[in-house]
Amino acid sequence: MCFADLARGVRDVIAQSLLGMLIASLLAAVAVAQGFEIEDRRSYPGAGDEMLRVLSTADLDVFEPFLLRFQEANPEVGIDYVTVSSAELNRAIRGGAAFDLALSSAMDLQFSLANDGYAQSYESAVTDALPDWARWNDQLFAFTAEPAVIVINEARFEGLPLPRTRADLVTLLRDHPERFAGGLGTYDLRESGLGYLFATQEARSSDAYWRLTEVMGRLDARLYCCSSRMIDDVASGELALAYNVLGSYAEGRLGADAGLAILPLEDFANVMLRTALIPATAERVEDAGRMLDALLREGMGDGPEPVLPPLQARGEAAASAFGPIRLGPALMVYLDRLNRESFLEAWDAAMEQ
């Protein structure tokens, strides 16, 4: 009898590990089959067999502290964390890839996922406590508010008055072409969803955006895929100024890199909300809800020393009288194929003068 138990135990263990491997390989196969590109992936096995599958645009470096903290509180939940670009995330969820939680900085794409029925509703005491602007229809929840900022290399601005508005900045750049030619960086709107979101929202808020784009085009601005690389180049002195960089990334680097500074502009700042949704295909809804609650608590600054930029950062942006970009159907406007084409045409024209 004892032997039989042991045998069964051994068999179970083997079966479980086999199953685990099977799931892992299946997942990879699914990803390949559904055709989305994985940038990074890390598994954090928990005490139980459960694996919470998280699809996210946030780098592991930034996110790992949160995951570890979550697992400390919920040791039975294993986490399979997959990093993708926001466009890939959108494609994966639309393609029906099975994930339990999708976190993305592209709030327009996240919104269109929820709008088109790829998200499921979730409600808890934590989501109820969320301010109205930070959630949509009990399906889309903002857990960080991150402003777009301008990062400069202080050395390259030496002797110049620091501009305080976009108009000042345009004038300054125009007046010193020799100093800034080739020294400006911004998002490549064709490549970066976030850059496109910032650009469209800014174009909507101020006509200074187009003048600035024209000036940057004249000064041979360099185009980037992501914030971190722009910050790298500003830190190294290759760039004098990077326009529309994620504030949370920049702040993290201020201490480490001397000469790096955030240029505070008084006219306005775009604030992006990093949002989470539980895909309609999610299977571990309960665990996903638990992680979502933890994220939102973190966002509302309820936890100990936050590892993510909290929603309250919105307060700084509010000083310029501009709230975060609103969650709503208007976000879909610039996702429209025709709108995107015409916006990018105008942007190309401005950039390539």
Next chain:
Amino acid sequence: MSGGPEERWSIARRLTLFLAAMVAILALVSWGMVTSFAREAAGRTQDNILAASATSIAETLRSESGEVRLELPYSAFSMLGALSEDRVFYRVAVGDEVLTGHADLEGPDVVPGEVVFATLPYRGAVVRAVSLQRTILSDGAAVPVTVTLAQTREGVQAIAAGLSRQAAVLSVLVFVLAVGIAAFAVRASLRPLNTMAQHLATRGPSDLRPLRRQGPPELMPLVKALNRLMERLGGSLRRSEDFIAEAAHRVRTPLAVVRTQAEIALHSVEEEGQKQTLRRVIRAVDESSRSASQLLDHAMVSFRADDLTRERLDLPALAGNVAEALRPTAQMKDIDIALDLDPATALGDEILIQNALRNVLDNAIKYSPAETKVTLSVRNGGGEARVTVVDEGPGFGTASAGELTERFRRGARAEGVVGSGLGLTIAEEALRAHGGRLDLSGDEDGRGACVSLILPAV
């Protein structure tokens, strides 16, 4: 008396229930109306916004080097987002070819020049969809472009449901309030009826005066009918009293003649048997005469009580007079009338009170054995004046005061004594007319009766 439950229910209850049912129906109807209005209004608001958005999208349609182009206006979508957190879908098609938006969205069939609405299922939800068509000149050819815009209805339903809930709460409040007011109004309207009933209930038994109260016009027929009834009743009572008095009077005179003749005959006959017969005749005549005079008394009491005079009565003096008047009768049986008179005054009709006391004292003398004592006392105390007659006769036995004062009723131990049974009745009626009462008591073992005439003292 049997009857359905609704016949036994009070008018107030029935009226209140009717009113409550009516208010409930009204409240339900108005709630239903508000709910449907709210639904309609919220739906129309959404329709208007959808139409405005779709129109503003269609406005941006243009032809650019043979291609239909459009620029979705930001405002068109932010407008939709402002109303609620509903999902939005759109589709722009040139002919059958989808230009942009949700390709699988099938809007209502378009009618050129019109904005067409429809409620349809889409992606697992119910959406309100609007379609409109605009013709664009592209390369010299007219191309029809259809703009379809759809939005889920949760926000609209939430607004309608919220309004409906508020209306429900309001309806319940109105219902409770209206039922309260109805109950109060019913009670207030029925108050004159209750007052009248109370007024009638507190009347004396022989008070047949017409009701003079002014009431609501609805009650006037009842008041009139009651007054007519009382008038007829009073009339018929009076007629019967008159008849009795008349009859008694007519009987008394010939009886006196018969008695006189019988007495003369008694003196003139020698034979003992005939004497005996004549004595029985005299005795029977006495009895009849007494009955007749008591009937007269009774009629008089009834008559005077209807229109009572109230003068100050010196009760000891009155008692003395009555005692003096009856002393000869008492002496015939060797009965002593003892007086024990305290000062006391009451308001009333002297003749009636005298009459009452005479009847009581007469009774006492009549039912007392020979050579006994009847005590007549007057006392004053506790707001009451009390004239008491105590005899040493057989008492009242076990009969109650109510039974003894019935007309023509005689006590169980009254056999063998001349009497009509009207004495106590007359006394009681006279006292009641004065707001007083007759109090009877006596030992059960037959040791005297005690009758008190009680009047409110002044």
